[in-house]
Amino acid sequence: MRLSEIASIIGAEFQGDDKEIISMNTLKDANEYEISFVSNKNKKYFKDIQNSKAGAIIVDTNTKEMVPSGSVALVVEDTYWQMAVLSKYFAPSLEDTDAPDAVIGQDTHIDAKATIAKGAVVGSNCYIMAGSYIGSGCEIGDNTILYPNVTVYRDCKIGKDCIVHAGTVIGSDGFGFASNRLGEHKKIYHNGIVVIEDDVEIGSNVSIDRAVFGMTLVKKGARLDNLIQVAHNCEIGEGSVFAAQSGMAGSSIVGRNNVFGAQSGIAGHLHTGDFNTFAARSGVTKTITQSGKIFAGFPLMEHKMWLKLQAKLSKILQSK
Amino acid sequence: MRLSEIASIIGAEFQGDDKEIISMNTLKDANEYEISFVSNKNKKYFKDIQNSKAGAIIVDTNTKEMVPSGSVALVVEDTYWQMAVLSKYFAPSLEDTDAPDAVIGQDTHIDAKATIAKGAVVGSNCYIMAGSYIGSGCEIGDNTILYPNVTVYRDCKIGKDCIVHAGTVIGSDGFGFASNRLGEHKKIYHNGIVVIEDDVEIGSNVSIDRAVFGMTLVKKGARLDNLIQVAHNCEIGEGSVFAAQSGMAGSSIVGRNNVFGAQSGIAGHLHTGDFNTFAARSGVTKTITQSGKIFAGFPLMEHKMWLKLQAKLSKILQSK
Amino acid sequence: MRLSEIASIIGAEFQGDDKEIISMNTLKDANEYEISFVSNKNKKYFKDIQNSKAGAIIVDTNTKEMVPSGSVALVVEDTYWQMAVLSKYFAPSLEDTDAPDAVIGQDTHIDAKATIAKGAVVGSNCYIMAGSYIGSGCEIGDNTILYPNVTVYRDCKIGKDCIVHAGTVIGSDGFGFASNRLGEHKKIYHNGIVVIEDDVEIGSNVSIDRAVFGMTLVKKGARLDNLIQVAHNCEIGEGSVFAAQSGMAGSSIVGRNNVFGAQSGIAGHLHTGDFNTFAARSGVTKTITQSGKIFAGFPLMEHKMWLKLQAKLSKILQSK
Numbered sequence: 001m002r003l004s005e006i007a008s009i010i011g012a013e014f015q016g017d018d019k020e021i022i023s024m025n026t027l028k029d030a031n032e033y034e035i036s037f038v039s040n041k042n043k044k045y046f047k048d049i050q051n052s053k054a055g056a057i058i059v060d061t062n063t064k065e066m067v068p069s070g071s072v073a074l075v076v077e078d079t080y081w082q083m084a085v086l087s088k089y090f091a092p093s094l095e096d097t098d099a100p101d102a103v104i105g106q107d108t109h110i111d112a113k114a115t116i117a118k119g120a121v122v123g124s125n126c127y128i129m130a131g132s133y134i135g136s137g138c139e140i141g142d143n144t145i146l147y148p149n150v151t152v153y154r155d156c157k158i159g160k161d162c163i164v165h166a167g168t169v170i171g172s173d174g175f176g177f178a179s180n181r182l183g184e185h186k187k188i189y190h191n192g193i194v195v196i197e198d199d200v201e202i203g204s205n206v207s208i209d210r211a212v213f214g215m216t217l218v219k220k221g222a223r224l225d226n227l228i229q230v231a232h233n234c235e236i237g238e239g240s241v242f243a244a245q246s247g248m249a250g251s252s253i254v255g256r257n258n259v260f261g262a263q264s265g266i267a268g269h270l271h272t273g274d275f276n277t278f279a280a281r282s283g284v285t286k287t288i289t290q291s292g293k294i295f296a297g298f299p300l301m302e303h304k305m306w307l308k309l310q311a312k313l314s315k316i317l318q319s320k
Numbered sequence: 321m322r323l324s325e326i327a328s329i330i331g332a333e334f335q336g337d338d339k340e341i342i343s344m345n346t347l348k349d350a351n352e353y354e355i356s357f358v359s360n361k362n363k364k365y366f367k368d369i370q371n372s373k374a375g376a377i378i379v380d381t382n383t384k385e386m387v388p389s390g391s392v393a394l395v396v397e398d399t400y401w402q403m404a405v406l407s408k409y410f411a412p413s414l415e416d417t418d419a420p421d422a423v424i425g426q427d428t429h430i431d432a433k434a435t436i437a438k439g440a441v442v443g444s445n446c447y448i449m450a451g452s453y454i455g456s457g458c459e460i461g462d463n464t465i466l467y468p469n470v471t472v473y474r475d476c477k478i479g480k481d482c483i484v485h486a487g488t489v490i491g492s493d494g495f496g497f498a499s500n501r502l503g504e505h506k507k508i509y510h511n512g513i514v515v516i517e518d519d520v521e522i523g524s525n526v527s528i529d530r531a532v533f534g535m536t537l538v539k540k541g542a543r544l545d546n547l548i549q550v551a552h553n554c555e556i557g558e559g560s561v562f563a564a565q566s567g568m569a570g571s572s573i574v575g576r577n578n579v580f581g582a583q584s585g586i587a588g589h590l591h592t593g594d595f596n597t598f599a600a601r602s603g604v605t606k607t608i609t610q611s612g613k614i615f616a617g618f619p620l621m622e623h624k625m626w627l628k629l630q631a632k633l634s635k636i637l638q639s640k
Numbered sequence: 641m642r643l644s645e646i647a648s649i650i651g652a653e654f655q656g657d658d659k660e661i662i663s664m665n666t667l668k669d670a671n672e673y674e675i676s677f678v679s680n681k682n683k684k685y686f687k688d689i690q691n692s693k694a695g696a697i698i699v700d701t702n703t704k705e706m707v708p709s710g711s712v713a714l715v716v717e718d719t720y721w722q723m724a725v726l727s728k729y730f731a732p733s734l735e736d737t738d739a740p741d742a743v744i745g746q747d748t749h750i751d752a753k754a755t756i757a758k759g760a761v762v763g764s765n766c767y768i769m770a771g772s773y774i775g776s777g778c779e780i781g782d783n784t785i786l787y788p789n790v791t792v793y794r795d796c797k798i799g800k801d802c803i804v805h806a807g808t809v810i811g812s813d814g815f816g817f818a819s820n821r822l823g824e825h826k827k828i829y830h831n832g833i834v835v836i837e838d839d840v841e842i843g844s845n846v847s848i849d850r851a852v853f854g855m856t857l858v859k860k861g862a863r864l865d866n867l868i869q870v871a872h873n874c875e876i877g878e879g880s881v882f883a884a885q886s887g888m889a890g891s892s893i894v895g896r897n898n899v900f901g902a903q904s905g906i907a908g909h910l911h912t913g914d915f916n917t918f919a920a921r922s923g924v925t926k927t928i929t930q931s932g933k934i935f936a937g938f939p940l941m942e943h944k945m946w947l948k949l950q951a952k953l954s955k956i957l958q959s960k
Contacts (some may be wrong), residue, residue: 050649079568094447094465113755115450115468125437127734130755130773131789133450133468133486145734147812148755148773148791149451151468151486151524157322163827166773166791166809167845169486169524172467175545175563177521183559183577183595185543187483187521196675201827203664204791204847205867206566207524207546222826225815226590226869227525227849227887229546229582231689243466243815245871245887247565249582249600257823262869262889263905263923265565265583266668267600268880275823280889280922281938283583283601299630301637301776309637310939315954316636317941414767414785435753435770435788447679453770453788454861469771471788471844489806489844491663492787493652495865495883497841503879503897503915505863507803507841525807527844527866527884547845549866549884549902567867567885569920571763585885585903603903603921618921619950621957629957 001089006035008057009089010072010082021055024083024090024191030054032070037083038063058082059199084178084186091189092154096136105142114146123160135171143199153210156227159198165226167205173215174232185258188212190232195201197221203228220266221255224319237274252284255291279303282294321409321469323376323392326355330378330402341375344403344511345533350374352390357403358383364399372523374559378402404506405497409427409530411509416456417494425462434466441481453493461518473530479518485546487525490514494536494570508532510552517541523548523564539576572604575611599623618625641729643696643712646675646785649729650698650722652714653758661695664723664730664831670694672710677723680704698722726819727829727852732794745782756788763770763800775811781838791851799838805866807845810834814849814856814872814890828852830872837861843868843884859896877914892924919943 001021007014022033022247027048030036037058040047045222049057049066056072058079067073076082099119106124110116113130120134123142128134132146135154142148152158152169164170176188192211196202196218203226210216211233218230229247230236236248237256246260249268254260258272261280266272270284273291278284286308296306327334342353347368353623354429357378358369369377369386375393376519378399387393395592426444429455432438433450438553440454443462446452452466455474460466464482472478473491484490496508512531516522516538523546531553538550541559550556556568557576566580569588574580578592581600586592590604593611598604605619616626641661647654662673667688670676677698678689685709689697689706696712699717707713709934716722740760746764750756753770760774763782768774772786775794780786784802792798793811804810816828832851836842836858843866850856851873858870861879869887870876876888877896889908894900898912902919910924913931918924923938936946 057935094449111755113433113753115431131451131771131791133471147793149469149487149771149789149809150808151451153467153486163813164778165812166793167469167487167525167789167807167847169469169546172485172524172546173483173521175523175543177543183558184541185561203815204812204849205547205807205845206523207487208526209546221824223815223817226809226812226849226865227547227845231564239825241825243889244871245565245885247582249563262887263583263903264905265600267582280905305637309633312636312639313949316952317945319952411789414769433753451771451789469789469807471771473787473806487789487807487845489789489866492805492844492866493841495843497863503861505861505879505881510952524843525809525867529844529866544902547686547867551884566887567902569883583903585920587902607731632956632959 002036005057006086006089007074010074010086012058012076012082014072014074016072017085019055024087025054027052027054027057029214030065035074035086037079038066039080039083040078040081055142058086078178078180081090081178081180081186084176084188087189087191088187090191092136092191095154099136102134117154129166130205147204153194156194156196156210158196159200159220161199162196163201165206168202169206170196170202170208171210172207174212176212176232176250191235192216194218197238200224206230225262250267277303279306323355323394326376326406326409327394330394330396330418332378332396334392334394336392339375344407345374346373347372347377349534355394355406357399359400359403360398361400378406396569398498398500401498401500401506404508407509407511408507410511412511415474419456423455437474449486467524473514476514476516476530478516479520479540481519482516484520484525485522488522488528489526490516490522490528492496492527494532496532496552496570499563511537512553514538517558518607520544526550545582551588563600597623599626643675644727644778646696646726647714650700650714650723651715654712654714659695664727666696667692667694667697669854674727675714675721677728678706679720679723680718681720698726716816718820721818721820721826724826724828726739727831728827730831731829732831735794738778742774757794771804778950780787783854787844793834796850798836799840799860801839802836803841805842808842808848809846810836810842810848811850812847814852814873816852817888831916832856832873834858837878840864847872871908875908884922917943919946 001016025034032055035056036054051207064073100117102120108126111130114132117136119136120138122140129148131149137155139157141160147166156171173190194216195219202224208230209232217235219238225244231250233251235253239257242260243262246264255274259277264282266284272288275292277294279296296303345354352375355376356374386392422436422440428446431450434452437456439456440458442460449468451469457475459477461480467486476491493510497505497632514536519539522544528550529552537555539558545564551570553571559577562580563582566584575594579597584602586604592608595612597614600618614623614624665674670697675696676694704713742756742760748766751770754772757776759776759911760778762780769788777795779797781800787806799931813830813913817825834856842864848870849872857875859878871890875890875893881899882900883902886904890897894912899917904922906924912928915932917934919936934943936943
């Protein structure tokens with residue numbers, strides 16, 4: 001899309017040399033053919049402006065001066081809202097009907113009631129059961145099983161030797177939108193993907209959202225139980241384990257071999273170390289830099305402190 | 321159904337002029353062609369008896385005298401159980417095979433593996449993906465997208481410009497039944513519907529139950545994340561937002577532009593004001609008449625009080 | 641499979657008379673044609689070794705002496721890991737393509753977009769809607785309804801007069817695996833089944849996992865709301881009721897007519913008495929031997945104690 005056209009869509013003035021912009025990205029990851037934005041709500045990203053290689057940046061009057069010389073500043077009032085408006089224009093079609101026919105590997109069984117959209121690639125020795133849907137541009141590795149009624153949205157990737165149980169959804173849009181003072185919401189189209197690495201098993205009725213930009217990532221050997229929420233742009237470390245009904249809010253990164261108990265959760269934009277255990281119902285509310293620890297409670301504390309707290313509460317309860 | 325027949329089904333005596341009853345409804349909303357009931361468990365509805373316009377009312381010996389003169393009293397021992405028994409007789413068939421073929425709007429794409437039942441109406445420029453099911457009598461507005469494997473039960477309505485993600489279920493029966501002293505349960509057939517207004521986005525693997533009578537309602541501009549429970553007869557106000565794994569119990573009414581955090585919940589038969597925020601894991605246990613406030617905790621309190629409570633608990637924990 | 645072959649798969653020495661082993665089972669339930677194992681992690685099962693009738697038992701050097709004379713001891717280093725390795729060899733194929741065509745009862749409606757795998761038996765007067773999948777060897781009783789996009793994995797059984805709402809998954813593999821010191825996980829194939837007895841209603845997007853060995857059991861008259869997790873080898877007693885988003889961890893047994901509130905949970909390997917009520921958000925952390933009681937909180941306590949605790953906390957909050 002031409003930069004002049006983008007400016008017109010988001011209501012920004014534009015003068016100078018026009019150029020082609022092929023996608024949207026974060027300030028950090030954008031290249032000269034991409035457009036980025038500065039959220040007027042999240043000042044912690046201001047520092048990324050001056051180092052950005054983005055071809056253009058959506059800014060407001062407060063941030064326009066920070067834009068480096070190689071990048072075009074498009075000035076609007078509400079940058080986040082206009083980013084949402086623009087995201088729709090970069091969203092691919094729901095299905096790529098012009099793509100070549102799907103490529104299916106040797107000895108792979110595709111049920112007659114499953115759908116493999118055009119442009120998908122399924123490895124060898126896979127078993128794709130009735131009612132499952134694999135979108136355009138998806139890649140599924142060898143020996144992977146999709147039980148019935150699994151949905152994989154377009155362009156997502158699943159590795160080798162994976163098992164995805166029935167009813168699970170991989171690649172739905174993340175829960176993102178801009179809101180204005182009238183309480184109206186403008187959808188942010190999620191043009192990133194989900195990547196599931198090799199040897200991952202995912203239970204039934206799980207929801208894993210695609211990234212805004214980039215990818216939501218489930219690393220090698222992870223194990224997810226049923227009814228789990230993995231929000232946009234999360235990362236689950238190698239061998240990590242999530243019990244049923246646990247959930248991750250957006251952009252959190254879990255280290256390797258963490259164990260999340262049933263009905264536990266982690267808030268957004270946090271990190272955890274490696275080999276930690278979070279008891280059932282834990283709510284991780286801060287980044288955990290430690291490794292090899294056991295936590296519990298909401299707000300989160302070390303498990304031994306949680307036990308102590310329960311003992312104290314029990315005493316309070318018994319007191320007059 | 322003839323009133324005499326109804327009396328026979330529920331084991332009530334019936335004398336006098338017979339008449340046709342076409343459906344069941346609440347005491348408040350029933351008209352002269354409808355039958356209602358007085359739950360012997362919920363005395364707060366007793367006051368609605370004398371003003372009811374219902375053609376007939378299922379009552380017990382305690383409440384039969386309150387029935388107004390224009391209405392026929394059908395006296396049984398367990399009114400709630402008999403209401404449940406009767407509800408089955410007013411339930412429509414699962415699919416209306418006698419209805420005319422579905423009407424599909426211009427430029428609407430229906431995947432060959434989707435099902436549009438007879439009697440459904442789908443607007444123009446919609447995109448209905450593989451494995452989705454739209455029941456008899458459903459109405460889907462223009463520009464609405466159903467991702468794969470969405471189920472919309474019969475007679476439910478979805479507005480224009482809506483997006484429903486994969487695996488979501490709209491219109492399943494609410495969780496309602498009468499129970500007796502032996503611990504047996506009698507299903508209450510849910511003959512109401514779900515109405516989703518315009519510009520609503522619903523995530524993946526969400527469950528929205530239909531109403532007993534009337535409708536479960538999701539108003540314009542609302543946003544629901546993944547794995548959310550919306551029980552029978554709930555109402556979600558304009559622009560309200562529910563994060564993943566949150567849930568509403570039956571008949572609760574959320575005002576406009578409320579925000580419910582992840583894994584939060586609201587108990588049944590409650591109301592909330594407008595522009596409130598409920599933090600992650602909040603449990604709303606009382607009606608909230610205020611607006612524009614932030615709440616947290618279970619039981620619920622103002623967020624600043626919750627923070628104070630955590631500080632106090634932390635102190636208790638550190639004490640000897 | 642020959643015992644000599646099994647020994648070779650799990651890396652155990654084997655001498656003596658070879659014999660045929662037809663399946664895996666627990667120490668308690670295994671017969672002479674079955675192989676069992678002693679988990680090196682769970683000493684409480686050690687006492688079952690000497691009474692076991694298993695044809696062979698996977699043990700380590702610590703437990704090999706406890707094996708009774710009628711049984712062959714296969715000695716390995718990590719018994720749990722090797723049991724997991726072996727479980728794959730006893731897993732049936734995903735679909736039994738050699739089975740006879742499915743048998744469908746009189747007046748049963750099977751939607752053209754539903755799948756009834758070979759070897760399944762569906763009773764009379766059933767209604768199986770679009771997108772539903774019934775696996776090989778399944779048995780569905782008379783008058784049972786499967787709404788759209790329900791998945792029933794192979795060999796599971798559903799009784800008469802049951803209703804299963806859309807998107808629900810019955811019989812997915814339980815969340816079980818052996819882990820080693822490197823943080824790698826080895827899947828335990830779940831070769832047990834799910835049995836749903838008569839007159840059970842299950843809401844939408846529910847997940848009920850199959851047993852490792854034996855069965856996960858939902859007894860007569862039980863009622864499950866939406867988005868519920870029932871883990872492997874659980875048992876839900878007659879007439880018990882689970883509200884939305886509640887969950888059971890593995891191998892727990894709930895008595896008859898228990899009521900679990902919304903978003904409640906019960907940890908693994910516990911029991912509850914009969915006619916108990918667990919308030920919303922309860923977390924059952926110990927076996928409940930009592931019956932007819934009301935509980936709340938996490939950790940769990942009697943409901944009246946929970947109210948008292950909240951009152952005390954409220955007082956603490958108001959104090960200076």
